[in-house]
Amino acid sequence: MRLLFAGTPDIALPTLRTLEKTRHEIVGVLTAPDAPAGRRRVLTPPPVKVWAEDKNTPVIQPERLGAAARQEVAALKPELLVVVAYGKIFGPRFLELFPQGGINMHPSLLPRHRGPSPIPAALLAGDQITGVTVQYLALEMDAGDILEQREVPLSSRATAVELYHELGVLGGEAVASVVEHIARGTARPRRQVAEDATWCHLIRKGEGDLTWQESAVVIDRMVRAYTPWPGVRCRWGETPLQLLETEPLPEHSSCEIPIHRQGVSGPSREAAPGTVLGVDNGKGILIQTVDGILAVRRLKLQARKEADYRSFLNGNSSIIGSVLNVGSVVKQA
Incomplete structure (x- = not known):
């Protein structure tokens, strides 16, 4: 034909x-x-x-x-x-x-x-x-x-x-x-x-911006669905931060994860969603969500190269203990 x-x-x-x-x-x-x-x-x-x-x-x-x-x-x-x-x-x-x-x-x-x-x-x-x-x-x-x-x-x-x-x-x-x-x-x-029948919509820029009202499982699904575009982003201070590879740990509370705390007082069940709890050397940077902990393996600051969590912490260890803000409002470089 x-x-x-x-x-x-x-x-x-x-x-x-x-x-x-x-x-x-x-x-x-x-x-x-x-x-x-x-x-x-x-x-x-x-x-x-x-x-x-x-x-x-x-x-x-x-x-x-x-x-x-x-x-x-x-x-x-x-x-x-x-x-x-x-x-x-x-x-x-x-x-x-x-x-x-x-x-x-x-x-x-x-x-x-x-x-x-x-x-x-x-x-x-x-x-x-x-x-x-x-x-x-x-x-x-x-x-x-x-x-x-x-x-x-x-x-x-x-x-x-x-x-x-x-x-x-x-x-x-x-x-x-x-x-x-x-x-x-x-x-x-x-x-x-x-x-x-079920329906899906046209994905728009900004749909991957986090509010930190999502569970660890939902954020991980977003990362796998929205990478490379539109990307899943939050802000560390005023700098957009993109999450590139994650793993949800929904079965653990923030008190049940062994964490290298690097000078912070340690996680608690009262940690606000978006709080960077610490780092687990086998899983990644650990972030509290509304339901479960999210391990971040790869990430990228705006205008920087993407990095695995170990390389990222070499120059950005002060992220431990901080509370990440809602999704990026700054155009990504």
Whole structure:
């Protein structure tokens, strides 16, 4: 079949690479316009465009999916639209261009976590299993009939970075399988159970700012879901501090942890949330939360390099005994 691929970020690349090895032809890619990136805001092409240009595959980058975009797509004579993280919703006039319709790879087990941020949503929810869904495109977001699902166990230490890679590869394999079934006429779609649907929202900058009203378990989930972006931050004095790797110790009270106190009077059950209790040489810097203790293994002060907790304490031992403030209001460098 003649395929038009629509996608933008890195998670879309494994599907492209997998489809390239099949008997089907990628006749073009539809991707977002080049956008400013990095500190210097240099105009940068999306990863899917870079891949396509390397393969001499036609690239379409419309600001909107209007008549001009439809004309460009129609000229390629595609039969099936394959979508992985494109970033726009397709209207009925656009979908009419594809005799076989369109399919989408969504990195969750639909109907759970419909919406734009399913990977962080699974981590924030503490899900024990996740996976990918290949669905037919529908006018309602992520509500199409399911063509294939593949599951993976979700460990308590999984991170968004790891899942983007793992589910990207798994999704590429599932998409290739579905494309072949559609080509052979053996696809067996099934309806989603709408009553089981849950939704996730578009993540905004600042959602990782801590209030210290969160439990150790919740903060750890935030760190694993929001690193590298938008990041989980608090303030030490007036300086933004980002937590990069943590471990919750919810089963311990602040009096039950062996701590090297480095001159402070020691933890107590009355320690305010956000209090830096001390350091455990096997776990990290220990911080009191409203429920349990949080061990911080890696962290980063604004305008400094990230560091493991031992290296951090070499120059910042005065953090022991301090009370960290609510999330950063200063732009991170």
